[in-house]
Amino acid sequence: MPSASATPASAATPAVEVRGVVKRYGAVEALRGIDLTVNTGEMFALLGPNGAGKTTLFSILATLRAPTEGGARVLGHDVVAERDAVRRAMGIVFQEPAIEQRLSGRDNLLLMGLLYGLPTAAARRRADEILGQLGLAEAADRPAKTLSGGQRRKLELARALVTDPKILFLDEATLGLDVDARRGFWGHVRGLAAAGCTVFFTTHYMEEAEVADRIALIDQGRIVALDTPRALKARLGGGVIRLKTDDDTRARAWLVEKNFTPEAEAGAELMLLHADPAAVLPELLRHLPVKVLRAEVKEPSLEDVFLKLTGRKLAGDEAPAALGAGGAPGGGRGKGGRP
């Protein structure tokens, strides 16, 4: 990395630059050499399964942990040597609640503004402005603990916006929310990105990652692919056939014999990539020596891309608790993301 100067970020400076970052926790190598660049104003997703290293990279960029090797710059500032400059420019939303549950929405934001040195009147103005922008006016005078899960998550976002950050870091910011609440949350974040704020977020939900301009797929501490959602899916070429039969083992053996290559670990069904799935499916249905219970042809998803690249599924089979209405935030997943 170039020397840690206090050069201000210009339009030409990438919002995030990560070079050769390795992070070890004792014997655990959580990051194994990460390189990536995020452009100013870009919405960038880090997508990967539990334990891939997402929170670790997020924490390094947000100056909460230091890399073991390599370095990173945020808005031109070194995350270790110029930690305070990075902190002044960033907003951060953790998976775990950071808002004070007993305080009202407005007081939470006011407190944040005062902590960052805004004069009281300005902090109050800013608080009401943001509550309005995020559709949280009714949360202004209510204790945070009385808000819905979705409102509370938006209040976390509001808190991160008080200081008008140039870059937002979000770590699994919508875990535990239902689909509608997530959509509302990401709608606001997209608006911020459109207004020029760079957004770096982690998720292990592919449908969340799809809102990003570019996605880095991370697995076991390495970036396995980095591109736009469309280009990532185009890598598979063609489409996907999914089959459920009354004897998948026999079906798989038959497919292999006929020179189809079913993916190894597609869960409780068979998955085939094919250049022209709609053309080949009728042939399969006619000739497979087993009873086909369900057959589906679809566009490749990011899940399929991940499976193809790593041989593993993106979302562990234990994960869906987080999607269910009222699912406990955190879902019992071990977190190591707090400073």
Ligand SMILES: Nc1ncnc2c1ncn2[C@@H]1O[C@H](COP(=O)(O)OP(=O)(O)OP(=O)(O)O)[C@@H](O)[C@H]1O
């Ligand atoms: N403080 C720590 N001490 C030891 N090991 C850690 C620590 N924090 C994380 N790890 C390990 O580093 C690896 C990456 O963890 P990390 O929290 O970055 O993953 P993640 O992608 O955020 O996972 P999740 O989706 O579950 O949040 C895991 O093997 C984890 O057990």
Ligand SMILES: [Mg+2]
């Ligand atoms: Mg994590």
